[in-house]
Amino acid sequence: MKEMLLNKLNLNALLLATALTASACVTINIYFPAAAAEKAADRIIDDIYDAKEGAAKPAAPAPAPAEKK
């Protein structure tokens, strides 16, 4: 009898946890990552604006041959 009561309590707690988690998930889903979006925008804008001087961009220097005595 006592065990049944405990099980019922657990079930209630589980239901509550599920409800809380579900509502938290909804909150996360509507959350817009503004900082990440700004970073993404800047990266793309850099890419597009830099193209005009892009031709002048120096290529990365080739690694010097390691062979040395």
Next chain:
Amino acid sequence: MNRIFRQLLAALLLTLFAGLAQAQANLQLNTPSIETLKKSMRERHAQLKPFLENGAVGLTREGGMALRDANAVPLPQRAAANSLVAAENADRSSLYKEIAVANGKPEWEGEIRNTFAQRWIERAQPGWYVQNAQNQWVKK
């Protein structure tokens, strides 16, 4: 029963943290369609730049461009300027949509557009015209 309960709770918490971690990660930008759009916009920017510099074209607060002073464009070039602006706006709209879709959140398109609108204006060079909150053109 207690064990099952604990395991379920652990699983729920794990789901919650996974969701949080995902929400804070960087946006996915590496898709073929985004690359294609970027390339086309990069090439077009060279042609649009003179119009931005002489004030014929300005940056709108909706994340696009507009021909704000057609008189600044010699008549023979006016049609070309118009189609450049139209093509740029079409690419930008596609870009905002593609970023939202690439991140599995098509509903973010509007917020991505707003973010870009602010950044385009913020990053505009001195002398370019940008639209303020009252839809007026101001020179940066």
